[in-house]
Amino acid sequence: xxxxxxxxxxxxxxxxxxxxxxxxxxxxxxxxxxxxxxxxxxxxxxxxxxxxxxxxxxxxxxxxxxxxxxxxxxxxxxxxxxxxxxxxxxxxxxxxxxxxxxxxxxxxxxx
Amino acid sequence: xxxxxxxxxxxxxxxxxxxxxxxxxxxxxxxxxxxxxxxxxxxxxxxxxxxxxxxxxxxxxxxxxxxxxxxxxxxxxxxxxxxxxxxxxxxxxxxxxxxxxxxxxxxxxxxxxx
Numbered sequence: 001x002x003x004x005x006x007x008x009x010x011x012x013x014x015x016x017x018x019x020x021x022x023x024x025x026x027x028x029x030x031x032x033x034x035x036x037x038x039x040x041x042x043x044x045x046x047x048x049x050x051x052x053x054x055x056x057x058x059x060x061x062x063x064x065x066x067x068x069x070x071x072x073x074x075x076x077x078x079x080x081x082x083x084x085x086x087x088x089x090x091x092x093x094x095x096x097x098x099x100x101x102x103x104x105x106x107x108x109x110x111x
Numbered sequence: 112x113x114x115x116x117x118x119x120x121x122x123x124x125x126x127x128x129x130x131x132x133x134x135x136x137x138x139x140x141x142x143x144x145x146x147x148x149x150x151x152x153x154x155x156x157x158x159x160x161x162x163x164x165x166x167x168x169x170x171x172x173x174x175x176x177x178x179x180x181x182x183x184x185x186x187x188x189x190x191x192x193x194x195x196x197x198x199x200x201x202x203x204x205x206x207x208x209x210x211x212x213x214x215x216x217x218x219x220x221x222x223x224x225x
């Protein structure tokens with residue numbers, strides 16, 4: 001089967017750092033993507049890890065450990081506009097196109 | 112606007128009716144994907160195209176669902192004999208070849224079956 005586990009909700013204050021974890025169990029694994037979705041909006045791409053280690057993109061960083069089937073998204077200097085749902089998504093096959101999404105983590109940023 | 116567009120944005124239909132949705136991807140993207148999303152869940156893969164070829168279809172997709180991309184540009188998703196369980200947001204996304212990890216999503220079509 002295919003499963004991705006994320007916390008359902010996370011709350012943090014402005015300016016803080018938050019980490020959203022994702023563990024996966026899939027029949028194939030080629031990489032892990034992260035997407036952000038605001039209420040009523042479309043998912044937007046944030047980051048991708050095809051190799052183990054840390055990828056940094058501005059305030060957002062993403063980490064992957066293939067041996068642990070684990071990744072995380074790190075959001076620094078939180079802003080109110082970061083309140084959204086965050087999804088990890090597994091790219092199961094190199095040539096395949098589909099992404100397998102987790103159920104999402106709803107992040108609430110408080111003043 | 113050079114993003115992914117979807118029409119209609121909202122569709123209300125009665126159970127048993129057929130509906131068709133359209134997706135226009137980013138012009139240079141040859142891959143096009145359809146997903147379904149229900150409240151509180153992540154997008155669920157339905158099918159994807161590379162140019163006009165439909166390369167994968169989810170086992171969850173019943174025979175009532177069909178998708179086409181006749182000229183490798185826009186795509187349509189048709190649902191026949193709609194059921195209340197089909198009520199969801201239908202999302203379309205596109206990507207460049209070899210970059211399926213970075214998909215660009217449209218605003219979605221919200222389907223309500225009454």
